[in-house]
Amino acid sequence: MKAYDLRILPAAPSRGALSPIPGEDVVLRGGFWGDRQELNSTRFLPHCYAWIKRMGWVDAFREAAEGKPTVDRKGKSFTDADVYKYVEGLIWEAARTGDPDLEAQLLELETVIAAAQEPDGYLNTYFGHKGVDARYKDLSHGHELYCAGHLFQAAVARLRTHGEDLLTTTARRLADRVCEDFGPDGRQQICGHPEIEVGLMELYRATGEPRYLKQARLFINRRGHRTLEAHAIGFEYYQDDVPVREGGIFRGHVVRALYYAASVVDLAVETDDTNLLESIIRQWDATVARRTYLTGGMGSRHLGESFGNDWELPPDRAYTETCGAVAAIHLAWRLLLATGESRFADVIERLLYNMVATFWNVEADRFFYVNPLHQRQSGIAVADGEVPFRKDTLRAPWFWVSCCPTNVVRLMPTLSAYAATSSEEGVQVHQYFEGTIAAMGDTGPIARLAVRTRYPDDGEVEVEVLESSRSAWTLSLRIPDWASDGARVSIDGGQSLVAPGMARIRRIWKSGDVVRLSLPVVPRVVLPDPRVDSVRATAAIQRGPVVYCLEDVDLPDGLTVNEVAIDPAARLTDVEGPAGLDDGLVAVRASGRRVELPASVPWPYGSDRRSEVRGRLDLTLIPYHRWSNRGPSTMRVWIPVVRAE
């Protein structure tokens, strides 16, 4: 049996350009993400636990164990997966904090889950019991194997941080069942929602069992050949339209596409299949270039929760589900490790500050499902205790379908693992989190570093070498893609301008050495590519990695955001954030105009449909991630520009 490394590693490829540094070796101390990690731990994790119980999703396992039909529970066929994702988060969090109460909660859940397992290893509370549909009855839409995949990922977390136990045994028994039922001699089918592929790949990594890799490969290769049922919005909905090697860009359901792509990267890496890896890089690059919002969010269609066509990026009906952001982080992280190229970390940064941070309200007891960039009318408020069916509301305590919260729950305790990597060459810092990093090389410790910063409030980052090996190594600091003008690195009194990418400093380091990175965190105007028709003649404000927005509570005279234009040539300045939000929040002051819209007429098209630009107006923009914390409002990221008259 393999001796497990007990480590917080959200993915553990056996090779690649960069090696991950386990989460326990990167300690966040306050700051933007340390505070949020704490809030996730103290507020959001218990919030989610209360809700998955209240919705009956845990009891579904008890009922399955007792042989009761379970189709009447609140929620869809895939709620087992939400329990598993919660359990995965709990495992990482228990490992991060060592909290014995979390460990006790985990053991209770492991028992409940294991009790529902059939003697032959099958496990699902929605299918395969008396009075409900038979096993594998609805592979296209039933999410049965998807749920299994999430159990495997939870088991992987347990194997990496603890070792074998009841949960991992349960998962392996189910994995063996799946390999039997869907192997070379089994059903030549796949699941409508990819996930089991990445679950199996990681389970292979955590156990060394080659059968899991083989089964993942079977599933991966079966997709793309119209293997599933025809779908009302096309086979692309579940990436069953084109074999992955031939894909040009991600398409269809966003979370399905990205989970699938993550499994393909895992397979490519573990089998040294360069061509396969390149197929995903090609699709990722095309998607980032043509199907991604300024916030990093992906998915412009509510119908099918899917990528739109190229340049189809409406701000008002942006779907950009939070799950898609977590999935994109998982994928980008794998690509970063495989290639070492900083553009993948750039997207992770964008997603963290503008999608993940936007998820919770200030109190972390409500969350967004979808993430529009324009709220033309005040959004739909959700009452306390209300569980919306619809997904396009403002933040709610819970949704009928609640895939997103448990995805955030499993991301946050592992967040520190995304900060840095190591390689033969040295240490790479990708995300500037306040805290410490301990990096091991193949032959021993490389260094311990302290990162001190108020990023993203300002752009000053101090990296101090606390301890170092005696050999020369390279400290690489990511210069974000947005920092194309004025990023500077200084060391020993010398200073140099650096371009986006990796700033590399190679030397023999000693304790007390300090590198100062100065990133140009100042507000700046961003224009959309003219192919993004839906935001023609508008501009947005970004400051460092943070996208800003205009919310009508910050406008005078009861104006909505639809009655305002911005002057993109005027000066932008940092100002104190408005009351009711975080202390010290940096807002941006811009200059604009009041727009007098034409009178309401019976028909909105004609030669006279023009707006009049009136008096100058100071605009106060806040970080997009803090919108909708002061009641329903209109909001926009892309603001019409004042035209030269």
Added chain:
Amino acid sequence: MKAYDLRILPAAPSRGALSPIPGEDVVLRGGFWGDRQELNSTRFLPHCYAWIKRMGWVDAFREAAEGKPTVDRKGKSFTDADVYKYVEGLIWEAARTGDPDLEAQLLELETVIAAAQEPDGYLNTYFGHKGVDARYKDLSHGHELYCAGHLFQAAVARLRTHGEDLLTTTARRLADRVCEDFGPDGRQQICGHPEIEVGLMELYRATGEPRYLKQARLFINRRGHRTLEAHAIGFEYYQDDVPVREGGIFRGHVVRALYYAASVVDLAVETDDTNLLESIIRQWDATVARRTYLTGGMGSRHLGESFGNDWELPPDRAYTETCGAVAAIHLAWRLLLATGESRFADVIERLLYNMVATFWNVEADRFFYVNPLHQRQSGIAVADGEVPFRKDTLRAPWFWVSCCPTNVVRLMPTLSAYAATSSEEGVQVHQYFEGTIAAMGDTGPIARLAVRTRYPDDGEVEVEVLESSRSAWTLSLRIPDWASDGARVSIDGGQSLVAPGMARIRRIWKSGDVVRLSLPVVPRVVLPDPRVDSVRATAAIQRGPVVYCLEDVDLPDGLTVNEVAIDPAARLTDVEGPAGLDDGLVAVRASGRRVELPASVPWPYGSDRRSEVRGRLDLTLIPYHRWSNRGPSTMRVWIPVVRAE
């Protein structure tokens, strides 16, 4: 028993500002709509009949009669309605043409339908049989009463054009069953898809049976109180969110909203309920002002086939289902008859030339389901014989869900009825179709008129009085809303400028009198209201009632429509239409620029994302209704404007 008036009347209110003129009293002779009515008759009607048989939707009745389960047929729970809508179209067409083959086909279908009726009057092929779901099991989503409503409308057509027979007996037995099951002492429920309400109202009008009006009123008043199941996109999906008297604007599923509104108008008219009528007028006016596309199309969301919020009118993802256009015509017609106000006929005109006419291909053997105003990438082509699940393809021979074709089939034979009305005052001509109009007043014939025109190719309309009563009466000619500049009426050598609305000429008419209407059918630039964010800084071209578009087959050098801008200040001229389309089609020549888009970059947002305007370019625009007849293409109605540099 009532002596039926045998007449082609798509709606027959017992009172109102205007009285409809039956379709057989308005004879189309060629021209834009006469040709299409003929094509519908000779090509599209048989096409639809072949397909509803091929899909098993007729056999479903046979199988139900034999007591076989029928859930495995191709199509959803509502395919009975498509058979009924086809039958309604067949009835109108048989009446219009007197074709005995159509009558024979009708009698066969009547027998097939009647055989499936249960002894107690219940009739549905999807519910209420051995092996399938019980009656009324899924009122929210099952479309059971919706299907019944369409049977009633077919029976009404038969009563109006023929009198009682097997179909009308079948319908009345079902109506009586519904009144029993859902009456004051029955289930206090409604159907998730409104239609039975308007079916019952019209059946009341055609039979005089007051029980049907009472049942329609019960259904109408039950809606709006969260009577149905909670819906994933809100109770507004089926107009069950707010009682109709309190509604401010149409919302939710477009066809549901408009069918419902039509029934409410019918109820308001028959019960002299002014307040109720005004509630629909208010919602209609608000919807036309804020939730309607330039084409008259309604419904901007694919998800839920629904109205978007105010000003949410994306051109690329416009849903604007053809069924919604037919439903809007039905509703606008009722409002026109009730109020006599020309703005309702304006919208009918817009819908006819830009939605209904766009439906078929030139050969009338394929049709659109959804109707985008911007095709950024070439659309999805459909092979011969292919039946798409997805609705966002180019024209197809048939769709898996095919509600639209049978709606067009029942509209086209009645089209002439929309041309004109009569009142105590005289005759009103609303649509300028080439043909003759015979108008009866309460006390006898008013007049016979000949309308001669090439409208909408040009704006010259000649109305000749062929016969007239001896008393003075008013000839009213609708001046369309778009004709605000330069419409002229001339008679007896005199000429006067007329404004949009009704141009009225009162006199004692004699045979041979001729009125000449000259409408300014010239190409003109139309700008969108600045609140329609998705088409900011663009312009469209309209010529008379016809919206034009740019299709890339008419651009040089392989340009797509995304690489072109239009100069809205430059001159527009009529030119001959391109080859491969109708002879004599009028195209429009505009002046634009070639747009050089920025190079493709990894990230589409930044300070440098600007396009360059290059050399001048002649643009040839074609009527929107003729797009996609020359293979897959990019297309746009709203074209970015060249900016002053």
